[in-house]
Amino acid sequence: MNSSRPVRIIEPALQPSLILTAFIAIAISLVPQGLWSALIVLNLRTTPRVPWSVPVMVLVLYLLFLYLNGRWPPARSAVARKQSLRANMVAPRIAFWSGLAGVAAIIALVGLWTLLATVVQMPGSVLPNLAPYPRVTAILAVLMGAAISPLCEQAGIWGYWESALLQRYSPATAVIVSAATFALLPHPPNQAPFWAKLIFFFLTGLIFSLLSYLCRSIFPGVILHFLALFLFFVYVWPLDAARHLLSQGSDHNAIYLSLAQTALFAALSVLAFRRLSQEARTTCNR
Numbered sequence: 498m499n500s501s502r503p504v505r506i507i508e509p510a511l512q513p514s515l516i517l518t519a520f521i522a523i524a525i526s527l528v529p530q531g532l533w534s535a536l537i538v539l540n541l542r543t544t545p546r547v548p549w550s551v552p553v554m555v556l557v558l559y560l561l562f563l564y565l566n567g568r569w570p571p572a573r574s575a576v577a578r579k580q581s582l583r584a585n586m587v588a589p590r591i592a593f594w595s596g597l598a599g600v601a602a603i604i605a606l607v608g609l610w611t612l613l614a615t616v617v618q619m620p621g622s623v624l625p626n627l628a629p630y631p632r633v634t635a636i637l638a639v640l641m642g643a644a645i646s647p648l649c650e651q652a653g654i655w656g657y658w659e660s661a662l663l664q665r666y667s668p669a670t671a672v673i674v675s676a677a678t679f680a681l682l683p684h685p686p687n688q689a690p691f692w693a694k695l696i697f698f699f700l701t702g703l704i705f706s707l708l709s710y711l712c713r714s715i716f717p718g719v720i721l722h723f724l725a726l727f728l729f730f731v732y733v734w735p736l737d738a739a740r741h742l743l744s745q746g747s748d749h750n751a752i753y754l755s756l757a758q759t760a761l762f763a764a765l766s767v768l769a770f771r772r773l774s775q776e777a778r779t780t781c782n783r
Contacts, residue, residue: 515661518661521657527682530645532554541634546631548634551638558645562648565656566582581661582656582715586716587717591711598770601762601763601766601769602763602766605761606700609697609755610733612752617693621737621738622734622735623734647723650682651718656709658675671710675702675706675709679699679706680694680702681695684698685734701725711770
């Protein structure tokens with residue numbers, strides 16, 4: 498991984514302390530999500546027929562990302578902010594292999610979660626009931642809710658935080674610490690065992706950390722993050738409560754199938770990540 502390590506061009510005098518950067522990264526990841534929760538609740542309680550919370554949140558995110566990407570004062574930190582966010586376009590071949598590696602990894606994680614749900618009881622997690630509200634409001638609310646988490650977490654954890662770690666430590670350390678930070682954030686499903694979520698989201702974080710590091714961009718991670726959230730919220734977590742535990746005589750054939758799915762697609766993801774690393778090294782050496 499060292500061969501494609503980013504060049505350190507942020508001036509040391511402009512680097513905030515690592516602890517401060519960690520707080521900034523977590524704030525970028527979580528505060529906008531909290532703001533959206535408050536806005537959509539207020540919107541649905543007062544004027545559900547007018548989804549005003551969506552354009553308001555779009556404007557907030559737009560202004561936030563402009564600032565994080567180096568727009569506006571203070572001018573002395575503009576370059577550092579832009580480099581830290583890493584909102585960079587990627588070459589087509591990088592995009593292809595990052596997409597292949599990411600999709601294969603997510604399919605492996607679906608198998609892993611299914612296995613975890615046969616070991617411990619998962620409460621299940623479904624989208625909130627928006628049936629009483631106008632269809633347009635419901636659709637826009639779901640789309641905005643699904644977009645905020647990928648955008649903010651990718652910017653905070655794999656933009657600012659991983660960039661700061663790469664300035665000080667080896668790529669392997671930066672990748673692992675970024676993934677561990679993500680694993681410790683609050684995640685659905687609510688009330689699922691902490692140890693199961695810690696393992697699962699640490700592995701998920703490793704995928705996003707590798708994508709951000711190898712691609713030098715958060716864009717591949719944003720797209721994969723959005724797709725993964727949609728897949729798990731709609732097709733995986735809602736089924737958890739109905740799964741039979743291994744201790745209760747669950748279907749062994751289903752377990753073997755999940756094991757095979759996890760192993761096969763994990764192997765495919767590793768191969769694709771290796772090719773992505775080669776492509777990234779070639780691109781960086783041009």
